[in-house]
Amino acid sequence: MSLKVKFYGGALKKDWGELGGVQILFHDTDADTRFFFDFGQRPDHYNRYYGFPYKPARHSEIEIAKSLALAADFPGIYRLDGQGFRDPRFRKPGIDGIVCSHAHYDHIGEVEKLRPDIKLFYHKHGATLARLWQKLSGRTVNQFLDYVARNALVPNTQGGLKFASGDLATIERAIVELEDEERVKIGNIYGTPYLVDHSLPGATGWIFETSAGKVAVSGDIRFRGRRRGDTEKFIEALHREKIDYFFVEGSLLHFDHQGTEEDVTSAMIDQLKDVAFAAVAYPPRDFDRMTSMYYAAKATGRMLVVDAAQGEYLSKFNGVNGYPKLNDEYIGIYMPKLRYGLIDSEYPQEMVERDYRVWQRHYLDPKRKWDGNKKKVQRVSIQDMKKNQDKFLVYIPANHLVAMLEEIQPKEGSKFIRSHPGPWTKSMEVDEARQIEVLDHYNMLTGPKLDVLNGTQSNITTVHITGHWNKEEYSEVLRELDCLKIMYHTMIPKLSAMYASRRRQIIPQIDDVLIPVRGKQYEF
Missing domain, CATH: 3.60.15.10 (Ribonuclease Z/Hydroxyacylglutathione hydrolase-like)
Structure with a gap:
């Protein structure tokens, strides 16, 4: 043996x-x-x-x-x-x-x-997540469940050859779902x-x-x-x-570390009291943390506003493991302005859609615009956030922080909360320093102080457990x-x-x- x-x-x-x-x-x-x-x-x-x-x-x-x-x-x-x-x-x-x-x-x-x-x-749930992650990031980037051939040749319209792409270049991997x-x-x-x-x-x-x-x-x-x-x-x-x-x-x-996701929810509820605009950052596919933020937002009369990718994850899992459903009245979606910034303008819908990937476009349906919390898929615009700053808890990743805060112009008493680990490498420390400059500029910086749950020193207000x-x-x-x-x-x-x-x-x-x-x- x-x-x-x-x-x-x-x-x-x-x-x-x-x-x-x-x-x-x-x-x-x-x-x-x-x-x-x-x-x-x-x-x-x-x-x-x-x-x-x-x-x-x-x-x-x-x-x-x-x-x-x-x-x-x-x-x-x-x-x-x-x-x-x-x-x-x-x-x-x-x-x-x-x-x-x-x-x-x-x-x-x-x-x-x-x-x-x-x-x-x-x-089976791991396969579902990996498949959707692949779709949202582009299947040529993260080929977790598909194999996309890079040098496969097929005939072109001129009688010559070209490299295959799309479905012609794609083979499904041998997936066993259990x-x-x-x-x-x-x-x-x-x-x-x-x-x-x-x-x-x-x-x-x-x-x-x-x-x-x-x-x-x-x-x-x-x-x-x-x-x-x-x-x-x-x-x-x-x-x-x-x-x-x-x-x-x-x-x-x-x-040493302690704490539960329920503790995260409780701490967030405390942090959101008497706050104007509230933003949070957490790992983009952390379903447990997203759920904790949902409960905190609901308890404080706010709507948790997530990005389109997180919306797709919530839609696909549709309440599995107690995750919030996409059509919950306390869940909203935002679509950031991209290259041409045409969203929520008078331009034709087909021109607006060109800024977004195919899987994102259904959120642009005018019927999905937020008009007060309702049990349906709801898209919250930047203007909605600016005019109703105390009604939302908004997930903002680092790459959209400046653009979104510039348009929202947070009022006095606003707060940004980090709900993920602090930096542990030099490059991450550089990223944090840059983020601190941004938060300070927009009056969203409430550190340095102790991590709310773990008692360690943090440069940014942090509510996190491992x-x-x-x-x-x-x-x-x-x-x-x-x-x-x-x-x-x-x-x-x-x-x-x-x-x-x-x-x-x-x-x-x-x-x-x-x-x-x-x-x-x-x-x-």
């Missing part, structure tokens, strides 16, 4: 762990089965070589990715657009699939580099996904039945979001199935499991190991906890 495991991302390297960038190769030699658990972009590692907006050219990105260890250097899995989508040396893929724990970029971001006949295993706890065959072994609490729908932990025993992988897991019960069911399954190995993430164990398990929750769960725990997706692996070990030592015994090193193969 032999299970070989190799980390290509998400593990220890030079005394430091790695958050995200998870790429774990499992090879069950007895069952002749190979699969990756997640295939994400390694964000911190990637940023050592590239800064926005620079990135590798399409024609060389795979060789560069392998050379710089941005993605696994493994044969038979990558697209070869110049020679068709298959590597001629490998008629079949070099692996039996990719298990996609959830639709965050640091877990599926490198999938677009893969050949299209590799199976991708998603929970229900919660639906057992599925991967190569010659079986795996079962279990929903876990996370900020977005369809996040899963897994249990695999291998020749070396039962192997569990946590994925990204939380205890203090809106679905703690999902995580508890997964933990119960770990005990019930008597797992032998647990690959477990420890994202944010290196600092939801990831803290060291107390982590220790309580892991010390009850009689199995080998393998640390990954953690900043300080030795710290995670100490909290996970029954022996409670700084350097635990090898039969209790393992700290894997990126690039090294382990055999169980």
Whole structure:
């Protein structure tokens, strides 16, 4: 019996762990089965070589990715657009699939580099989210569920050839969509996904039945979001199935943190009292945080106004997991002015629509204009916000901050609230400094002060919790499991190991906890 495991991302390297960038190769030699658990972009590692907006050219990105260890250097899995989508040396893929724990970029971001006949295993909600994310960003950018050929030639109208585009160039990837706890065959072994609490729908932990025993992988897991019960069911399954190995993430164990999404809602309600115009920033696909903002807005008589992309997400999930519905009277959509700035003008509708992508245009329907909160899809204009500043809580991402505030001209007593982590890199500190200048100019800056929920110093008023398990929750769960725990997706692996070990030592015994090193193969 032999299970070989190799980390290509998400593990220890030079005394430091790695958050995200998870790429774990499992090879069950007895069952002749190979699969990756997640295939994400390694964000911190990637940023050592590239800064926005620079990135590798399409024609060389795979060789560069392998050379710089941005993605696994493994044969038979990558697209070869110049020679068709298959590597001629490998008629079949070099692996039996990719298990996609959830639709965050640091877990599926490198999938677009893969050949299209590799199976991708998603929970159905994860697949729905990834499919919609691909559509909204442009399917040639994030090819999570489709493969768009880059060098495919088709006849043109002059009798020559041209590069195919659109549907002609698109192949649907081999997607396997699963229900919660639906057992599925991967190569010659079986795996079962279990929903876990996370900020977005369809996040899963897994249990695999291998020749070396039962192997569990946590994925990204939380205890203090809106679905703690999902995580508890997964933990119960770990005990019930008597797992032998647990690959477990420890994202944010290196600092103390508490709080729940309900606490976020309560703190936001307090922050919105006696405020004129109110704006908020949070991760664009954080469904739990969007829900918390919805409850806070509703409790204070405001409407949560989100962008068109978030509107599409709410429409697609339509109340799943208790998320607000798009036609709720306390949810509105805004459409920013773009190149020509013709929205809400006297120009013909067809000219206005040219500024917007096809999927956005239905929000421009005059019947959807806001005229007081009603149970329908409602578009709130910039003028509506300017004239009724205390009626809305508006989601404003950094790229629209100046343009929107310039038109709204916030009144005295207005407030901007950050509901995501503060900066942790130098480039993010530069971005924050720029944002502070903008907020100060428009009288929206209410920092520096303590983070409302966590008590740490913040330059901008902040209401945020991580939801990831803290060291107390982590220790309580892991010390009850009689199995080998393998640390990954953690900043300080030795710290995670100490909290996970029954022996409670700084350097635990090898039969209790393992700290894997990126690039090294382990055999169980």
